[in-house]
Amino acid sequence: MSLSNRLIIFDTTLRDGEQSPGASMTKDEKLRIARQLERMRVDVIEAGFAAASPGDFEAIRAIASHVKESTICSLSRANDRDIARAAEALAPAPRRRIHTFIATSPLHMKMKLRMEPEQVLEQAKLAVRFARQFTDDIEFSPEDGSRSEEDFLCRVLEGVIAEGATTINFPDTVGYAVPEIFGETIKRLRTRIPNSDKAIWSVHCHNDLGLAVANSLAGVMIGGARQIECTINGLGERAGNTALEEVVMAVRTRSDYFKLDLGIDTTQIVPASKMVSQITGFAVQPNKAVVGANAFAHASGIHQDGILKARETYEIMRAEDVGWTANKIVLGKLSGRNAFKQRLQELGIELDSEQEVNAAFARFKELADRKAEIFDEDIMALVADEEQAQDSETYRFVSLAQRSETGETPSARVVFAMDGKEVVAEGQGDGPVDATVNAIESQAQTGAELVLFSINAISNGTQSQGEVTMRLSKNGRIVNGVGSDPDIIVASAKAYLAGLNKLHSKVERLNPQG
Template identity: 45%
Template sequence: MSDRLFIFDTTLRDGEQVPGCQLNTVEKIQVAKQLELLGVDVIEAGFPISSPGDFHSVIEISKAVTWPTICALTRAVQKDIDVAADALKFAKHKRIHTGIGTSDEHIKYKFNSNREEIIERAVAAVKYAKKYVEDVEFYAEDAGRTDNEYLARVIEAVVKAGATVVNIPDTTGYCLPSEYGEKIKYLMEHVDGIHNAVISTHCHNDLGMATANTMAGVLNGARQVEVTINGIGERAGNTSLEEVAMILKCHKHIGIDTNINTQKIYPTSRMVSSLMNMPVQPNKAIVGRNAFAHSSGIHQDGVLKNVQTYEIIDPHDVGIDDNSIVLTARSGRAALKNRLHVLGIDLPQDKLDKVYEDFLKLADKKKDINDDDILLLAGADRSQNHRIKVDYLQVTSGVGVHSVASLGLSIAGEKFEDCASGNGPVDAAIKALKKIINRQMTLKEFTIQAISKGSDDMGKVHMQVEYDGHVYYGFGANTDIIAASVEAYVDCINKFKLD
């Protein structure tokens, strides 16, 4: 059994299935290159048959990345596999990831099938994929709720058919760590030829046990883990790459190594958070804002005497430099460029100049600029080509008076303006926006988050707006939370078609 653990990152596939967090191809390439720097062994680049965008992204990521294996997801369907193979044609190292549900729930309700037919379809898919690539991974969807004896039969059949990796997903996040560990152990002991393939874990966090289940799998013989940056993913998310990597780094006695350059963890986390407009919770392990913060007097005293009293991880080991340069209005382009580089972003000169202009404007509004502010500024150019833009916003509000907002929009170059009163400044501003757009839209969700602390901080606003039977997701960021709210609503509107 190898003491090398392979890291399979599915941020760009499973992670990108989070509503409102979709990336364009350029952004996906940016993330893929950062994952390469991080040391990820396998990048699951997408599900090619699902959309032209996913197909194109897999092609371009294959061209952009050098040494990691590029993986494409399919169902156990020949057409899926054909399209995946075509998308992977430029990959230096390619893998097709095919599979089918194996739990009784999936067999009966999803496929209206039986156990023997599922094994036949699984074997056929692996053999078909093997015609295109040598490296074929098979996933037994909902393996977490599949009884071990039948699961072992499926895995043995696909290994004999040529699968090089067998993925055992806890698709619903249902398993206890002891149960999941026993499942991996059972496969190691009961599948003939299992040592001809690598067992992979793919755990979801519905009950908060994704990382625990993953580690239980590793301790019982799994040698690939399927993870995402920041633990993002459908529903409650996936196993966090950073948690698995640092568990193994801290518990050296386990004797299992990864190829991860842990000092790239923090900048990678911040890049993904910024590009996907998905905040990292402050108390998130390893990469959260409070992960290395100590507020208790007893803790502070202990840390000042010896950092190891309350910290098992050196912040520098995950790329957090507590002596980093503080950026202010007096910082020059070189300091900004250097900080962007540390955060994994290298901009051409023209874009750097634009970001620097925006940086100076922001620096005039707040004392210190943090990494999240910089990442937001670096990503702001994504909205430059939007059809609808905010020209101006003026709001009057206070105690004992009605809030009134005046708003000016540029729609395809034509100027529009209107005003409205409302129950508070945000309500007034959105009502003015709706009067200009004049469409039946419904605000479904409205979330405000301050990036750090302080009254001068950048505020992030996430919105969901329903229009014509579809829900659209928008994002805005500004030191003025009312302006950020309008920007988020406009971001939603720019994503659906107006007559």
């Protein structure tokens, strides 16, 4: 199987991507992203870690119930409880996979697991054997594989394949590997392990040294792996994971070298990137490969002249091939409810009731009165704001007035609902945003620490809505609040209140490190 020319794309945005500080998602948000990944024809969607929390369990079950074309996967530690919980969450899926893992490096076994190597070997085999009761599609990962002793690694992997593991995933858990060594290690393992041909080999690389994509491709070309684990926009803890858009377009653009087949619909890449960015609040840097705003921009006169004469002079792929043509005007203030509802469906946004559709349409009409040109990104931001408000309504924005003048201290007056009761808050600060936050805190008195503030234009032009992300921290918990509005100060107030709602929520995300 590992000698096939078919490259499997395994997306873990909803599991490993969610481990980015503040990137936790609601069930509905996860389902929206999963549906977009299905439209992109991703082979395997790792929907979460079922045993981590009731919220993760319910999200995986919802995805398993709605997504029919992609294989749905749940992560589990190598124990019966986690595996049984994963199987229960995945039960509705036509195609399901259990992904179980245990650490195999000396450091992890001694300091984290406090287990002897022989105990780890036996636990790994028992886990795969137990998982086979629920599905024939079993993936096994030796956590911290790139720092594990090779002889022991061979014994573990040979053992789990014998027990029925159909995919062996080799993770560079801490981003320590370099491409040639990483690829040669996988090649050596496949050569040394007698039954290695009975499983598809996979790679899962982190980007701590900026080498995740390079390591993944080396694992494929040198090591013979035929599955790459990746995330949209390279989202993930620390420096992130292998970026799906980069490996997919590298393999497609340089098909002369890689000679691998992909099932991905690349025109869905940019829509997926924008959806993940808006839902998580993690903006995409302008010079990001494939999905950055400048990825197909040309400022140099020489480059512009070349492009006008022949696109191929400075572009190795077409913008429309990855979905950049999606940024177009779709609706305006004269658009009706049915047209709005149809566009929601085209964007993969499914609201649960007519009441929610009506509420979203009312917000759309309000925005259309203020902003002449409505883009897809505006609609996605509008729905994201509504979902954040529904997720927890402890705090809700009502109105804002602010004054800022050169030589004078900026001030703000914010009206917001707190536990259903409207309060009026006033504050001053170094700037209008600082004054707005200080005003809210004067009444809310949450003690939250603002650790990140970023602004992103949702579409082009001076009429663009501003999308503000505020990352808040309190008692070790980190959340992202996102707000959008044509008025950037109002967007900031919405973002701060959205962050406070998440801090107030009792739902926790307890994800593993993997």
